[in-house]
Amino acid sequence: MWNKVFPKRFELLKAYILIFISLAFILRFCLTFWYYPQIDASLFVLIKTFLIGFLFDVGTVSFFALPYAIYLLIIPKKLHGSVFDRIITYIGYSLGLLIFLFSFFAEITFWEEFERRFNFIAVDYLIYTYEVVKNINESYPIPLLLGAIFFVLFIVMLITKKANIFKKTFNNETVFKQKLIPTILIILTSAIFALFIKNEDAEQFNNRYNNELAKTGIYSFFAAFRSNELSYTEFYNTIDEDKAFAKVKQKLTAPNSEFLQPNERQIFRTITHSDSLQPAQKPNVIFICIESLSASYLNSLGSELKITPTLDSLSNKSLFFTNLYATGTRTVRGMEAITLSIPPTPGRSIVKRDNNTNLFTIGEVFNQQGYERNFFYGGDGYFDNMNTYFGGNGFNIIDRGRGFLLDSDIKTKRTNIDDDEVSFENAWGVCDEDIYSKVIKEADEAYLTETPFFNFVMTTSNHRPFTYPENKIDIPSGTSREGAIKYTDYAIGNFLKQAQKKPWFNNTVFVIMADHCASSAGRWNLNIDKYRIPAMIFNLENAAPQKIEKLSSQIDMFPTLFALLNWDYSSNLFGLDIMKMKKADERAFIGNYRNLGLLKDQKLMILSDQHVVNYYEWETDNDNLIPKPIDTNLLEETISFYQVADYLYRNNGLKLIK
Template sequence: MLKFIFPKRLSLLKTFVFLFLILSLFVRIFFLFYSFKEVDATFFKLANTFIIGFLFDLGTVSFFTLPYLLYLLIILKKLYGSILDKVFTYFAFSLGVIIFLFSFFAEITFWEEFERRFNFIAVDYLIYTYEVVKNINESYPIPLLLSGILIIFIGLFYFISRIGVFKTTFKNDTPFKAKLFPSALFIGIALIFLFFVKNKDAEQFNNRYNDELAKTGIYSFFAAFKNNELSYTEFYNTVNTDQAFNLVKQKIASNNSEFINPKKKEIYRAITNADSLHPPKKPNVIFICIESLSASYLHSLGSELEITPTLDSLSEKSLFFTNLYATGTRTVRGMEAITLSIPPTPGRSIVKRDNNQGLFTIASVFEEEGYDNNFFYGGDGYFDNMNTYFGGNGFNIIDRGRGFLLDAHIKTKRTNINDNEVTFENAWGVCDEDIYNKVIKEADKSSLNEKPFFNFIMTTSNHRPFTYPEGKIDIPSGTSREGAIKYTDYAIGQFFKTAKTKPWFENTVFVIMADHCASSAGRWNLNIDKYRIPALICNLENTKPQKIDKLSSQIDVFPTLFSLLNWDYTSNLFGIDVLKMKKEDERAFIGNYRNLGLLKDQKLMVLSDQHVVTYYEWETDNDDLISKEVDKDMLVETISFYQTADYLYHNNGLKLKN
């Protein structure tokens, strides 16, 4: 039977497959003994654990065999053993074995710390390279481990060569037909695992350790990469769910709001702002979400740089938020915070997850008030799942899409930014001036209708490689972030200059805010100074310019705007009106993929995976964090916000009400 599955030409492939299965079995046995006290070691449970594990091992190795298998299938018999054949074969085999050995060593160190197969934490290691490499260097003898991998590889290579596997692979007359069945077999296995098997299918036991033993590390890694979300309830501190909701409701309640179902695990509430003296206003709203703009770059927020004259000037004519913080470190996290008005949940942003359509967002509020909602992006909105998210949550799409279509079930309008509308473009999309010109065109069209419009604009020019049209500012394109910021500011100035000539300008409110800061790297898990961003609301009728120094969050800006517009609306948003915020209610949510923080009264509470809690006092003079004994009340508050946010997402509590 083995000769039928693996004819002589596939001798090395057979060795490769068996080598992986044996090494994977060895790792599984090692984990079993390492955590034996925790494993359900009854005969049938253990047997099922290893059987499921073997099937996942087989599925995993089938993916790795495909490139070499296809090569073996198509290469002509007369080329068997040629220089080309030997070079390709030796290279493919060596690369595959080194990857296996490295992954198995990495799995052992990962299990030692987390007692789990690879998950999103392992994927996260690819994102925070500096911190991870530093941690690994301090924790493990890297030169010794790498030397060990190399020695084992050389030993295996020598052994396989001595038993004649390479010789058999190169010197044979295996016909094409004999290679068809094994090719079809492994391709079939790979397709089954690709389309019908999920990593969670290995979880067939009540015991978590058996579930983890049944998985295969490499397969788990790519599954986590595809759906990189950490389970809050499994990895983070929790409180009673009812207690969490009750506390959150107390924190977001206001004199002008009433919870619709106060006894349910939800935060839907009716908010009343209008009265006879304050009738609702319905101006157009244009929101500019600026890529990677830290507060530290604005002269109006203390910078010594003179690169944001437009924003500095606008800040003097606006409601200017001077103490506002982004929730995360990526664009999709900022989009999540702004549109859903929700604290960050661990893992990837909801923008990139499944089950992220038909949600209650700020677009829901605008739509209820009769607005058309439009999302503008200068690149292809297929990137980072933006079009699927915005298109599935009430926005029309205007982007630089060239080849990727919206999902068929998303019923929304999509408009392309055409070639003749582009003056400059880099890898991320068109320059800011071009996207603003498109916004002007679409606003002109919208103003002919009776409906007001809400335009969400995502800029890209302030992003590496920091390139932009030459001759616009006095800093050459592609030389520095400062140049990109100055061009970003210049483009906003040109946009306002043109907008002021339009009949719709007087009846349009402009909201400007960054998606996140320019950098998040620092000494701490969460570096507070790396989350402060600028935000302002300008051109709002009968509203005097004001600096708002209250500590607030990205999630609060649009609830504040809705209050200023005197709207009565149903809210499923965690954000609150900053202008009505009491001193004791001031707070900001900051986080990254693994750490979730609540900043309040110069104190920072951080929840980390593995149920780790750290508490600091923030010394603003030197941006230093001083470890303190945990404040239990603040801990419960922090847990409550993040736990309820996670609960609502996983229990459809973020969905629109029918």
């Protein structure tokens, strides 16, 4: 039967399909063995996982087999085995195998970092080849990996030749009618997967790891390439637009705020603190956004690693927020939450979307108070569209540029970190000590002008390949994330020691918070404990050190600071003053590019695409989610926040008021 479907002329194509399916099975088996404790390993679920995976493997390989199948169909019998036929066949077979082998090796490294099949992150990284290629080169033994790929390619080619598969393909009497059957079968398989099968159809399990194992990496990659953005109104539950705005406004209402146009679909309002007993303060503000720092790494938040002595010490001298959560899992998502003070919207971050300039950000609040705004990044801010976003929203750019210019319509200035200011550099930019040295240099110059400044500093050292200057800490560079975290902590301590010697230090507030956790991977689509991050406000005048245990979100940090500074300002921000939160106000927004969650009172409501809703009770002791009947009130509140956030972005409701 198998030989009737695939006649001799299709012998090589048959081998090609079998090789891909075999390699895909081996990879799936290895990932299953690697993460066996995390998956649902009951027999039925495991069989179903591999069966779905097999079907996606078949669908994926059909796309690659299609061009050669059509070629085999249309080439007449008299050209079988000709020089032209041999050249096309050898090149096509070698190239196809090389793509498969490279993708399988790449999947292993991607899984090691994100514990997922290829997704939109892999697609995004195609744009930034310099950083990605350099990071891979610094993180992995590239010559060894490439050598292994080509060695396997050579072995497969040799086995193919020894098995006389090339000979059977070139020397045969297969007629057009015989070639029609396998070609139609491959065309139909490709058409079914192209038109009717979505990558999300593999997600048939409660356990996230099983969902990922059931997918095929290449198929997932192209699925992410096609759907890098999701329409909220098309894919998620909605309610009446006016009702959604009414609910959000109710949650944002405070005695000291007044909506400018209460009957319109917007949340612009004035916030006043004029009646405060304390006068308004205008200190310099330096915000340190730490790359990938989970709360679980700090001893002051429960760790036993002892790798963050500086931050642990600062936690006792600061307003220390012990129950605060990041909104997402990537740096640009953290930047979006911090600067726009907005719940995450589905798909890619607003930082990377079109129409993301001239928005009302926290930078505008500083602008209202007469501050100069600066964005510091140790790499090239072209990466992840950071320069366009920050520059287009009023920030001056200080980065390690490689020649890319700001868009012509961006009027802010750009300052380069020069070679003589760099002591250490890797794929992601200069080390944290170097970026802090640049911050101090720019602060010294700003002090002379007597203009208050707000510096947004994005660190990079706590990022794979985890390399940093030698002889700074007792963990060798490039060996582990723990070493990178300890160096990150060391660099902050060194920075503060240098800053304390400066005349501007006493009038400078330091806000420290992570952009996201080191990893978001776990059994669930949203693993709550993988979103908890450290956050603190240090050196604020008249603010006694204390621990704030209220459940809060990354979007609340700067509205809280503005309240502590007693500022009157106009606002388009979703964030609340954590210090004045009532128990009923405590909540955290957490999400990824497809799942949007609202955490409140140990309950988690999750909105997913395809109009799926899940509701859980969170068991904190084991970080477990127990399914519960839907709470309709919390569901409407969750929908309202995410629907309004999406509406405002898509209808220019986040723009500055002219």
